[in-house]
Amino acid sequence: MKKHNFSAGPCILPQEVLKKASEAVVNFNGINLSLIEISHRSKEFVEVMENARSLVKELLDLPEGYSVLFLQGGASLEFLMTAYNLMKIDGKAAYFDTGAWSSKALKEAKLLGEVDVVASSKDKTYNYIPKDYTITNDVDYVHLTSNNTIYGTQFKEFPKSDALLVCDMSSDIFSRELDFSQFDLVYAGAQKNMGPAGTTLVIVKDEILGKTGRTIPSMLDYQIHISKDSMFNTPPVFPVYVSMLTLQWLKDLGGVKAIEKINKEKAALLYAEIDRNSQFKGFAEVEDRSAMNVTFNLTNEANQEVFDKLWNEAGISGIKGHRSVGGYRASIYNAMPIESVQVLINTMQQFEKQVHN
Amino acid sequence: MKKHNFSAGPCILPQEVLKKASEAVVNFNGINLSLIEISHRSKEFVEVMENARSLVKELLDLPEGYSVLFLQGGASLEFLMTAYNLMKIDGKAAYFDTGAWSSKALKEAKLLGEVDVVASSKDKTYNYIPKDYTITNDVDYVHLTSNNTIYGTQFKEFPKSDALLVCDMSSDIFSRELDFSQFDLVYAGAQKNMGPAGTTLVIVKDEILGKTGRTIPSMLDYQIHISKDSMFNTPPVFPVYVSMLTLQWLKDLGGVKAIEKINKEKAALLYAEIDRNSQFKGFAEVEDRSAMNVTFNLTNEANQEVFDKLWNEAGISGIKGHRSVGGYRASIYNAMPIESVQVLINTMQQFEKQVHN
Ligand SMILES: Cc1ncc(COP(=O)(O)O)c(C=O)c1O
Ligand SMILES: Cc1ncc(COP(=O)(O)O)c(C=O)c1O
Ligand SMILES: [Mg+2]
Ligand SMILES: [Mg+2]
Ligand SMILES: [Mg+2]
Ligand SMILES: [Mg+2]
Numbered sequence: 001m002k003k004h005n006f007s008a009g010p011c012i013l014p015q016e017v018l019k020k021a022s023e024a025v026v027n028f029n030g031i032n033l034s035l036i037e038i039s040h041r042s043k044e045f046v047e048v049m050e051n052a053r054s055l056v057k058e059l060l061d062l063p064e065g066y067s068v069l070f071l072q073g074g075a076s077l078e079f080l081m082t083a084y085n086l087m088k089i090d091g092k093a094a095y096f097d098t099g100a101w102s103s104k105a106l107k108e109a110k111l112l113g114e115v116d117v118v119a120s121s122k123d124k125t126y127n128y129i130p131k132d133y134t135i136t137n138d139v140d141y142v143h144l145t146s147n148n149t150i151y152g153t154q155f156k157e158f159p160k161s162d163a164l165l166v167c168d169m170s171s172d173i174f175s176r177e178l179d180f181s182q183f184d185l186v187y188a189g190a191q192k193n194m195g196p197a198g199t200t201l202v203i204v205k206d207e208i209l210g211k212t213g214r215t216i217p218s219m220l221d222y223q224i225h226i227s228k229d230s231m232f233n234t235p236p237v238f239p240v241y242v243s244m245l246t247l248q249w250l251k252d253l254g255g256v257k258a259i260e261k262i263n264k265e266k267a268a269l270l271y272a273e274i275d276r277n278s279q280f281k282g283f284a285e286v287e288d289r290s291a292m293n294v295t296f297n298l299t300n301e302a303n304q305e306v307f308d309k310l311w312n313e314a315g316i317s318g319i320k321g322h323r324s325v326g327g328y329r330a331s332i333y334n335a336m337p338i339e340s341v342q343v344l345i346n347t348m349q350q351f352e353k354q355v356h357n
Numbered sequence: 358m359k360k361h362n363f364s365a366g367p368c369i370l371p372q373e374v375l376k377k378a379s380e381a382v383v384n385f386n387g388i389n390l391s392l393i394e395i396s397h398r399s400k401e402f403v404e405v406m407e408n409a410r411s412l413v414k415e416l417l418d419l420p421e422g423y424s425v426l427f428l429q430g431g432a433s434l435e436f437l438m439t440a441y442n443l444m445k446i447d448g449k450a451a452y453f454d455t456g457a458w459s460s461k462a463l464k465e466a467k468l469l470g471e472v473d474v475v476a477s478s479k480d481k482t483y484n485y486i487p488k489d490y491t492i493t494n495d496v497d498y499v500h501l502t503s504n505n506t507i508y509g510t511q512f513k514e515f516p517k518s519d520a521l522l523v524c525d526m527s528s529d530i531f532s533r534e535l536d537f538s539q540f541d542l543v544y545a546g547a548q549k550n551m552g553p554a555g556t557t558l559v560i561v562k563d564e565i566l567g568k569t570g571r572t573i574p575s576m577l578d579y580q581i582h583i584s585k586d587s588m589f590n591t592p593p594v595f596p597v598y599v600s601m602l603t604l605q606w607l608k609d610l611g612g613v614k615a616i617e618k619i620n621k622e623k624a625a626l627l628y629a630e631i632d633r634n635s636q637f638k639g640f641a642e643v644e645d646r647s648a649m650n651v652t653f654n655l656t657n658e659a660n661q662e663v664f665d666k667l668w669n670e671a672g673i674s675g676i677k678g679h680r681s682v683g684g685y686r687a688s689i690y691n692a693m694p695i696e697s698v699q700v701l702i703n704t705m706q707q708f709e710k711q712v713h714n
Contacts (some may be wrong), residue, residue, distance in 0.1 A: 022382040036553035072429040076590035080574045172691035198593030233433035236555030
């Protein structure tokens with residue numbers, strides 16, 4: 001039975017990407033060797049890395065002066081690396097606290113300097129994006145999480161200030177057109193819109209580096225990784241390759257502009273059903289709703305078993321909400337087809353009929 | 358044409374492992390979802406992680422009280438993590454400098470404390486293992502690289518002292534039986550004997566942790582990773598899975614004892630040919646020769662093109678020596694069949710005949 005995979009990450013990837021990735025594991029590009037048994041310094045793999053990098057630049061329309069890295073350690077290691085590379089000695093940074101990931105990020109930054117929490121939505125279980133805040137002039141950088149995977153909220157506008165802007169885009173990168181010149185550093189774990197778990201994309205404006213006065217350990221130093229084209233040490237070959245395939249798929253489909261249109265359509269359909277359906281209510285504030293992670297709850301918790309049985313029977317998987325929010329979360333990333341969203345909507349309608357009888 | 362893959366890492370993996378890995382990328386265990394699109398918290402993947410961990414314990418016959426982790430960042434991030442977790446504030450550690458990797462490891466440790474280089478073979482381009490050294494009583498730990506991938510040397514005996522013993526086993530773990538109770542911390546990038554690039558195995562004696570007086574960043578803290586069963590953040594799903602398959606393959610084959618016998622046989626054959634053949638000489642001191650990376654040079658450099666043409670025609674790949682040593686390096690890891698070693702030996706003999714005429 002076909003599965004409708006609404007997992008929050010690792011998550012759905014395009015079928016044709018999975019097929020090509022599977023082939024490369026036995027015979028890569030017809031060279032009679034597996035992708036995963038060749039040297040990362042072979043011309044074959046160096047080409048993969050270069051392609052991946054230039055696809056990122058092209059798809060996001062990056063301005064000149066930005067470097068693209070594929071690292072290891074997940075977005076969680078970036079929580080530390082961003083601070084190591086940007087927080088001056090005796091420095092200070094401004095953090096938006098819009099969810100569990102933001103708050104983990106600021107925890108690591110506190111090890112290296114002062115952290116000013118400029119705004120938080122913790123008071124309402126992070127169900128909104130704070131809009132009332134002041135960024136003081138004395139901070140080295142501002143950090144925010146563009147899309148809050150767990151709570152289903154998303155920044156639509158980004159703060160303007162004189163400080164550097166750092167953004168964790170783990171769960172919405174490549175999903176919508178953005179002016180990247182407003183960001184100084186962007187990072188994202190691959191395992192949502194870009195590829196499998198195991199690599200992290202980092203986009204950094206070169207001129208902001210090397211200014212903290214700190215000695216940075218080699219593996220945490222963006223300048224070292226830049227100088228070695230992401231091959232300071234052995235890169236995570238398979239995750240980088242599958243990311244490259246996924247970015248190629250996105251390009252063939254028309255790029256970020258094209259996918260943004262589809263993403264908006266999918267989100268609009270699903271939120272409309274949540275609002276219309278008497279059995280569901282949305283979790284996030286309407287104006288801050290995420291186009292990637294759609295969070296919702298039952299209006300009557302007592303019917304949970306009935307709904308769970310229905311979606312299970314429909315071949316739906318991965319829609320249980322995060323334990324800190326409860327309810328449901330349908331992650332509708334780039335690779336999620338509109339048909340699967342329709343299957344979920346049909347199931348929600350069937351559920352409403354069933355509990356009304 | 359069948360390839361004989363002598364690459365130093367990423368490197369050859371068992372054919373049946375590649376086949377199973379390839380299948381899992383399209384349909385994992387018949388669940389109609391790809392391995393790389395399911396949640397790492399799904400029962401299917403949690404089982405993979407648990408299997409991988411228990412295979413490590415079983416294959417290495419680990420004593421009680423050791424934890425097994427699958428992390429990201431490669432062995433290079435461990436250079437930093439070992440120091441972060443073991444070097445006391447104002448502490449000191451003893452490092453053996455037996456090659457480029459040892460020396461990169463000690464460079465990171467210097468950021469956190471004093472480093473005492475107890476012995477170095479740098480004077481002879483690292484072609485031997487120093488045996489004359491004194492470990493003082495005031496060090497927090499002793500660090501060494503068991504197998505020097507680039508130079509083809511290997512520790513046969515390990516130093517005894519009162520200090521903790523830390524070992525980078527990236528290029529010879531699972532290749533020979535060892536008494537692991539002599540080590541307090543062992544780490545290894547997967548991409549030689551364990552799997553594809555993208556995960557790092559760490560084996561650590563629990564009782565040694567938490568004693569430095571340092572605040573350790575979360576992602577660098579072994580105790581945090583242990584408390585979360587290697588799932589503090591999203592693990593590198595595919596590399597961990599393929600490592601599990603490779604460990605299962607090794608177990609089915611008879612375990613470390615069985616592979617050690619085969620490894621010794623392969624190494625003996627190849628070294629015998631190097632010694633016998635008038636056209637080749639070994640790079641490493643005979644008593645320190647590695648059973649994993651066999652380094653050798655031409656006796657007459659002028660014949661290089663002839664030899665390169667021959668091995669290329671024989672379907673051999675990955676035997677060019679590292680740029681810092683030159684010559685040749687045949688990596689004959691666990692998955693390397695004896696038949697491929699024989700093909701190389703035949704080519705060396707053919708070469709000798711050819712240049713003698
Ligand atoms: C927004 C965001 N940031 C950070 C992370 C942590 O990523 P990783 O598990 O790769 O460290 C996640 C994971 O889901 C996330 O959604
Ligand atoms: C002995 C040894 N240590 C460390 C490393 C570095 O490993 P990584 O590239 O995974 O950081 C290597 C890589 O070949 C190695 O052979
Ligand atoms: Mg969040
Ligand atoms: Mg409603
Ligand atoms: Mg070495
Ligand atoms: Mg000889």
